[in-house]
Amino acid sequence: MVAAGRKKGHADAQLGLGDIYKRGYGVPQNYILAYMWYAISAHDPEYKSDAESHLNEITPDMAPSQIAEAQRLAEQSLKFDYMTCNPAP
16 A cells, blocks of 8 residues: 555655654654655645655764755655655665
8 A cells, every 4th residue: 555655746745754763653753755755745736844854853863974965865766756765775
C-alpha cells in the first residue's frame, strides 16, 4: 500500500513515510530518509505547510551534510518519478 501511494505521489503517504523513518517504526530510524520524504511531500501545495513543519522539527538534529544528502535524494526521487526513493542504508 505504501509503495502504491509513493508511486502516485500521495503527499499524505509521503508524510507518513517521513514519520516512520523519523521514529523508526518497523525500520531503522533514519533522519535522512525522513527528511527526504518530508521534502518530497512539500512539493504538494496542500501539504507544504505540514511538510515544512516536520522539516523544521528534525533539521536541528541533523548535520548539514545529512541535510544536503536528504535534499539530493529528494531531488533525485522526484526527477526519476519516485523510482529511486529507497536507497540502501
